[in-house]
Amino acid sequence: MTGEITPVLSVKDVVKTFPAVRALDGVTLDIRRGEVHALLGENGAGKSTLMKILAGMFTPDSGSITLDGREVAPKSPLEAKALGIVLIHQELSLVEELTVAENVFLGALPRRSFGFVDWNALHRQTAEILRRLNCDFAPTSIVGDLSIARKQMVEIARALTVDAKVVIFDEPTASLTDQEKLVLFDIIADLKAAGVGIVYISHRMEEIFRISDRITVLRDGAYRGTLDTAATSEAEVTRLMIGRSLDYSRNTETVAAGAIVLETRGLSCGDLFQDVSFSVRAGEVVGFSGLIGAGRSELAETLFGLRRPTAGAILIDGAEVSVETPTNAIRHGISLVPESRKEQGLVLGMNCRDNITLPQIDALRRGPFLSPAAELDIYDSYQKRLSIRSPGWRQLVRNLSGGNQQKIVIGKWLAMKPRLLIVDEPTRGIDVGSKAEIHNLIRELARGGYAVIVISSEMPEILHVSDRIVTMYHGRVMREFTAAEANEDSLVQAISGLN
Amino acid sequence: MDKAATDGWSVRQILAQQGILIAFVLAMLVFGLFSDRFLAFDNIMAVLRQTGIVGVMAIGVTIVVIGGNLDLSVGSMLSMATVLVVDLHDRIGPGPAILIMFCAVLAAGAINGVLVGYLRLNSLIVTLGMLSALQGITLIYTDGKNVDIANQSDTWFAIFGRGDIAGIPTPIVMFFGVAVLGHVLLTRMPFGRKVYATGGNPRTAVYSGIRRGRIVFLTYLISAFTVGCSALILGSRVMGSQNNVGQGYELLVLSAVILGGTSLLGGSGNILKTVIGVLILGFIQNGLLLLGFPYYAQWLVTWVVIILTVWLDVASKRHSLWSPIA
The missing domain is CATH 3.40.50.300 (P-loop containing nucleotide triphosphate hydrolases)
Incomplete structure (x- = not known):
């Protein structure tokens, strides 16, 4: 693949400081076309901050972001989306009272003359996206009535409304059933085949090893390394993350229980x-x-x-x-x-x-x-x-x-x-x-x-x-x-x- | 623009955190420049004396707000208290009059406290209702007439509004006395910590063994007590009372609290900043009059000052003057 030479997105030496906390300390990362790049790290390691910078919600103190060879600095989520960087939130950011279609196209509803919403186009386009995602609900359903997993699918549907170059999934499977996970993995495979760069954040090792091509580990806001998924192991990743491996052995201690x-x-x-x-x-x-x-x-x-x-x-x-x-x-x-x-x-x-x-x-x-x-x-x-x-x-x-x-x-x-x-x-x-x-x-x-x-x-x-x-x-x-x-x-x- | 924004952050941080002090100093300087009377000792004392009424109540309301609630009833509670203490003064003497007045405001505060604290009704509704109920009671009590004290020259009741203690006008002594008490209560005693916890996260407070209902109840009693103190100053200064004398005070008081930076969401704020908020309002009011602005212009200016303060406060939390995400 020639994609290896020109990454679709590269992040260089990004620093972000909050009062009293250095959240990101010179992080470097590159996402290739058509790869699933897992981002790992403990809580507080800086993953979410990095993603929010990419999605235009924070401005970095220093460092650069290059998209398709052009330096960019998105200043709002809408701007990032227009550039082709889409973040699928861990915390759902849907408007519960609105319909699925309205949520999917929120901020970019199709219009007719005089600024009126073109409902037919809206519902047609949404239905098409929902079909691609194998969703079993209608564009006219109220989001508040859907299960959490379905809301997650609406969130993903949003990403498909633009010509995405990079899609970031932040803990997407936290509330999905096994069945729904399979659908999600299919969608990721589709995006991947279409040449989209995918950032996948998750705590779940088995998922990461199943779908990712490379893994980047952050610890305490600093870059710890990038590994090829095929050539590494869970133990190695964990060690990079916390500096040692986690003991989950069964408790065998026998206690002299008291009264x-x-x-x-x-x-x-x-x-x-x-x-x-x-x-x-x-x-x-x-x-x-x-x-x-x-x-x-x-x-x-x-x-x-x-x-x-x-x-x-x-x-x-x-x-x-x-x-x-x-x-x-x-x-x-x-x-x-x-x-x-x-x-x-x-x-x-x-x-x-x-x-x-x-x-x-x-x-x-x-x-x-x-x-x-x-x-x-x-x-x-x-x-x-x-x-x-x-x-x-x-x-x-x-x-x-x-x-x-x-x-x-x-x-x-x-x-x-x-x-x-x-x-x-x-x-x-x-x-x-x-x-x-x-x-x-x-x-x-x-x-x-x-x-x-x-x-x-x-x-x-x-x-x-x-x-x-x-x-x-x-x-x-x-x-x-x-x-x-x-x-x-x-x-x-x-x-x-x-x- | 963006680069300037990141570089300027530290300046902005200072502005946001100490904005209230800076605004205060600026206002004093501007008024001082344009009016030679403004910074005169006599004028400053006059302003301080006037701000006592709003100031004392603002201390009580600050405590209610830190506890996560509002008290809009202080305006008409002040009307009721002033009318009561003035009207009873000649009938039963100043001592008993003061006692009965305090019983009445504490009773009203207790009702607020039970409804908001124990029954957990919305404080905006409860105290707005109390505002109107107390005005009604006051009008019924006075039969729509105004009240006054007949012999104004030799009653010791004059001490609160007209007298002084150790050379300092009593309203000023009371304002700073109540402020110090409030500050000690909030920062040096367990009760204060519980107020902050209750306002900051009521569920956590309950899960920590704090009796939320009782804490909220007590904050309303404190607020009512400060209204009683203000009524002493007001009644004694005027030696008479219109039956709606406290009208509008609830907004002045709340403005001072907000100017001080106490969050209406509860859980944060402090007395010292409220004191500065009170002083700013007082000096703006006075300065505008000295500069020859019509009396009511202060209301407009107060609004502008409050909006600016709130904006700075919000901006400091969002780390930016304007931000697309909350």
């Missing part, structure tokens, strides 16, 4: 979950496995006093207690690291220290006034213990990477010195490096005598950290496994309700 810390008997909460009975001992990690909607998070929220149980009992140290408010739960030594760190775990506009000390702020006083020394002590010790990477305690948590944000939430609740720590999806959306650190921390906590409940949708994670695994299906406990007897197959069976 029962928490027990529930026939706990129910309306139609969210029913008749849940289980127990957690000091020094053991109990994993909760189940599909979304199985009632695991709701159970955790009930244990933490955010929901009122409608039946059953909660026992702490063998004595029945009523946990009606979070304040109450905290007093009983229960901490909850909630499922969504941005919506439930953090105040994004607050600094690191204030987020960590928030639940115990009433206790950190000298007389009626806050004690900055006591607050800093807590921040310093958990910053060290969890190796939170932040320029200082004054940094707003908004500016931290996902992994470090998660560590702040965990630190916030560890600082309460709980006896029972519940962690809901502890590693969702964070990078592999932080993931491993959090897994180690959970094991370490158990060794230190904490009772820990881990809720996770990732099976390898559950198998990796748990001593015992409770499976839930439609609000009911299905089976309990010990670490030794559980495997992915038996777990999948249990959480799908096939006992």
Whole structure:
């Protein structure tokens, strides 16, 4: 192929700085015609920033972007699109109230005279694109009524309205079913055959190895190297990404579990979950496995006093207690690291220290006034213990990477010195490096005598950290496994309700 | 253009962060240049004395806004409080009058607090409703008449609006006193931290064991308390009261808070900047009068100043004066 000589898009020495953070530090990349170029890196490595620069949403501080041998500097998404660079967002950017056709051609609706929209042309052209994508919905459907996967397809349909030279897919399969993934891969193959350069961002190794031709790795905003997919391995890529490989081995530690810390008997909460009975001992990690909607998070929220149980009992140290408010739960030594760190775990506009000390702020006083020394002590010790990477305690948590944000939430609740720590999806959306650190921390906590409940949708994670695994299906406990007897197959069976 | 934009960022950053201070200094200089009376000590004291009424309330409203809500009821709450304290002054004496006035504003604040804090109704609707309800109550109470104090020369009630403490006019002492109290409350006490957390992310606050309803309730009590203080100044200065004397104050107060850079989304802002916001409004008002502009021109100028401030604030968050994406 002659494409190797003239890349369709090349990025040279791009630097982008945000206040307090150097997001991109001289990144270089070239995309060839008709190749799928995977872009990999941990969260905070700079992938999204780079893509937003290409799509005209940010302006680089320095460096150049060359498209078809011509230097370009798109200043808005519309301009980038006109140049032929199309970004398909990770977070969907559709207008829910409008129809599929209106969304697909948003900003470039076909017009008749006097500026009126040419509806016939709009629907005809959209229908054509949808046919190419094998979509089963009409141009006139309202986007808000579609499933997430279908919305994703609408987003992709948008890319096909222009004569794209480069199409960037940012985590496109995050919400697709296996079936829909196949359709997506077909589309990518079509684009590729048509000579379009494709940038493919994903955390999922198996996809990357399946469809990409080359892989570029970023770490901490810097370029780490480009590999030929055919000539490399998952291990090599991971090493480039985090500097070492990730351990997902099964937990084989045998713990000397102590006394029962928490027990529930026939706990129910309306139609969210029913008749849940289980127990957690000091020094053991109990994993909760189940599909979304199985009632695991709701159970955790009930244990933490955010929901009122409608039946059953909660026992702490063998004595029945009523946990009606979070304040109450905290007093009983229960901490909850909630499922969504941005919506439930953090105040994004607050600094690191204030987020960590928030639940115990009433206790950190000298007389009626806050004690900055006591607050800093807590921040310093958990910053060290969890190796939170932040320029200082004054940094707003908004500016931290996902992994470090998660560590702040965990630190916030560890600082309460709980006896029972519940962690809901502890590693969702964070990078592999932080993931491993959090897994180690959970094991370490158990060794230190904490009772820990881990809720996770990732099976390898559950198998990796748990001593015992409770499976839930439609609000009911299905089976309990010990670490030794559980495997992915038996777990999948249990959480799908096939006992 | 684009290059200049990136190079100029640091200047713009300073402008955006300290814009309010710079605007303040500029306004003072301009008015000072064109009017020799403007920077005179007497004039400055007169302005400070006048701004006390708006200033004290702005402190309370700043706390409500940081907690993530609005309080538009302060205008007619001020009418009610002033009418009450002036009318009761001659009937039951200044001490009991003040006590009853504070009970009345705290009751109104408590109703706001219960509706917004515990029942979690929209604060705009609740306090807008309260604005109209309190004006109604005040008009019924006065039967549409204005009230005044008969013997204005020898009542100790004069101290709040006309007197001074250690040589400094009382309104100024009260303004800065309340500001210091508010600042300490917000930055040095657990309550303040909870207000910021509640305004910044109410769900996280609840998940952190903070009783959101109670925090919001208390912010409305504080706001009502500051209205009571302002009513003391206003009633004592005029020694009488029209039954709609507080009309329009809610916008002045909110303007000062916004000028100070407190985000209406909650979770950020501070008292010191609100104080500067109050002073800017006060000096603009005074300066325009001294320059011979018609009285109502200040309303227009205030609007321009607010728009500029908000624009700078938003621009600093977007890292650009104009940006295609939010």
